[in-house]
Amino acid sequence: MIETEKYYFDVVVIGAGIIGIATSLEHAKKGLQVLLVEKNPTFGQGISSRNSEVIHAGIYYPQNSLKAQFCRRGMELLYNYCRSKMIPHRQIGKLIIQTDDNESSKLQEIYTNGLANGCTELRIISNKDLRKFEPEVKGISAIWSPKTGIIDSHACMSAMLADLEKEGGTVVFNHLFERIVPTDDAIDCLVDNSIVISTKKLINSAGLGSTILAEFIEGFQKSHIENISFCKGSYFGYEGSLPFSHLIYPLPNKEGLGIHFTLDMNLNGKFGPDTEWVRKEDYSLNETRTAHAFKEIKKYWPKCDYSRLRPIYAGIRPKLGTKECFRKDFMIQTANEHNIPGLINLFGMESPGLTSALSIAEHIANHKICSSD
Ligand SMILES: Cc1cc2nc3c(=O)[nH]c(=O)nc-3n(C[C@H](O)[C@H](O)[C@H](O)COP(=O)(O)OP(=O)(O)OC[C@H]3O[C@@H](n4cnc5c(N)ncnc54)[C@H](O)[C@@H]3O)c2cc1C
Structure with missing residues (x-):
C-alpha cells in the first residue's frame, strides 16, 4: 500500500x-x-x-434469532436513551389487526411468538374493544402492543x-x-x-x-x-385528516410487516411500506403503486379514499439472498x-x-x- x-x-x-x-x-x-x-x-x-421510525417491541421474530435478541433489549435501551437525552419519542402503542376469518390461527401464532420473545404485555382484544381504540378500523380481533412507539430518529x-x-x-x-x-x-x-x-x-x-x-x-x-437483494418500500401520505391515534398493522406477509399506518412525531400519518424488488438503489416514486396500497389499506380502513393517497418517499431493505429465498x-x-x-x-x-x-x-x-x- x-x-x-x-x-x-x-x-x-x-x-x-x-x-x-x-x-x-x-x-x-x-x-x-x-x-x-x-x-x-x-x-x-x-x-x-427512510424507514417507519417505529420502536418495535420484538413480537414477530423467530425465537432465539438475533432480531428477537436485539430488538427487545434495544427497545428498552432506546426508550431509556430517549428519556435521558430528551429525544422526541412517544410510546403510543400498536394494533395488529385480523381482518379475515381465516387469519385467526395466524393472529394467535403471532401472539404466542410474542409471549415467547418476552412481550408479556401483549393482549388479544375483541372487535368491540378494537372499536374503542380506533372506531374506524375494521377487524375481527387484534393484538394490542402497548410498548410499541415512535421516535424522531x-x-x-x-x-x-x-x-x-x-x-x-x-x-x-x-x-x-x-x-x-x-x-x-x-x-x-x-x-x-x-x-x-x-x-x-x-x-x-x-x-x-x-x-x-x-x-x-x-x-x-x-x-x-x-448475496444482497434490494426490496424497496414506498410510503403513501393522505391528503386531509386521518382518524387514528395508534399504529395500525395488518398481519405480516412473506416480505415484511404489511402496509401499515404510522404517525411521526408531528403526528402526520402515513401508510406503507409496500414491497417491490429493485436492481439498484433507486428511491424514485411511482403513482402506479398506489392502487395496491389502497387495496391493502381498505382491508382494515374501509373509509380510505383512493384519490387522497400519494406516494411520498421510499426506503430500501437489504435482504440477504434472493427475492425467492432470503434470510x-x-x-x-x-x-x-x-x-x-x-x-x-x-x-x-x-x-x-x-x-x-x-x-x-x-x-x-x-x-x-x-x-x-
Ligand atoms: C422501509 C424500511 C422501514 C423500516 N422501518 C423500521 C422501523 O420502523 N423500526 C426499526 O427498528 N427499523 C426499521 N427499519 C430498519 C432500519 O431503518 C435499519 O435497520 C437501520 O436504519 C440500518 O442502519 P445502518 O446504520 O445499518 O444503515 P444506514 O443507515 O444505511 O447507514 C449506512 C451508512 O454507510 C454509508 N456507507 C456506505 N458505503 C460506505 C463506504 N464505502 N464508505 C463510507 N461510508 C459508506 C452510507 O452512506 C450510510 O450512511 C426499516 C428499514 C426500511 C428499509
Whole structure:
C-alpha cells in the first residue's frame, strides 16, 4: 500500500447510519480511540432516514434469532436513551389487526411468538374493544402492543453523534474507503487514495453498501460475501385528516410487516411500506403503486379514499439472498466465520435495526478481537 499519511485508531466504523453511530459511541464509552467514517456529507442519509421510525417491541421474530435478541433489549435501551437525552419519542402503542376469518390461527401464532420473545404485555382484544381504540378500523380481533412507539430518529442520531464526540470519538464525512488490507496485527484502510488508517478493529456498517465494501478487503474469501437483494418500500401520505391515534398493522406477509399506518412525531400519518424488488438503489416514486396500497389499506380502513393517497418517499431493505429465498435475520460476521481478526461485517441490517441499534452496539463492543483481549 502506498503511504502518504498514516493514522492509528483502536476502532474504525464505516457508515454513519444509526447502527454505525451507536456502535462507535459504545466503543468510545470504553475509552477506545474511535473513528467513524461516512461517504456522504452528513449522517443518516441511507436506510436510517427512510424507514417507519417505529420502536418495535420484538413480537414477530423467530425465537432465539438475533432480531428477537436485539430488538427487545434495544427497545428498552432506546426508550431509556430517549428519556435521558430528551429525544422526541412517544410510546403510543400498536394494533395488529385480523381482518379475515381465516387469519385467526395466524393472529394467535403471532401472539404466542410474542409471549415467547418476552412481550408479556401483549393482549388479544375483541372487535368491540378494537372499536374503542380506533372506531374506524375494521377487524375481527387484534393484538394490542402497548410498548410499541415512535421516535424522531434524526434527533436520536444527532444526540448519539454529540455524545460520541464528547467521549473523544472522531467523525469524518465525505470520505470513501477504497481498499482494506489485513496485516499481522492490524487492518490498514486506504481512504481517498492518499491516507492510510490503521485499526485493531474494523466494523463494516455500510448498510446497503456493506457487501460491496467486503469485496475491497484483501484476502477476504468471496464465499463469505452474502448475496444482497434490494426490496424497496414506498410510503403513501393522505391528503386531509386521518382518524387514528395508534399504529395500525395488518398481519405480516412473506416480505415484511404489511402496509401499515404510522404517525411521526408531528403526528402526520402515513401508510406503507409496500414491497417491490429493485436492481439498484433507486428511491424514485411511482403513482402506479398506489392502487395496491389502497387495496391493502381498505382491508382494515374501509373509509380510505383512493384519490387522497400519494406516494411520498421510499426506503430500501437489504435482504440477504434472493427475492425467492432470503434470510430472515441479521448477520454479524466475525473472525469466527472469516478468520480475519478484528473485522466485523454487518450484513442484512433491515428492520428492526433502528430499534436494535443500541443492543447491537453493546454486543459488538463486547466482542473481543481475540480471546486474550
Ligand atoms: C422501509 C424500511 C422501514 C423500516 N422501518 C423500521 C422501523 O420502523 N423500526 C426499526 O427498528 N427499523 C426499521 N427499519 C430498519 C432500519 O431503518 C435499519 O435497520 C437501520 O436504519 C440500518 O442502519 P445502518 O446504520 O445499518 O444503515 P444506514 O443507515 O444505511 O447507514 C449506512 C451508512 O454507510 C454509508 N456507507 C456506505 N458505503 C460506505 C463506504 N464505502 N464508505 C463510507 N461510508 C459508506 C452510507 O452512506 C450510510 O450512511 C426499516 C428499514 C426500511 C428499509
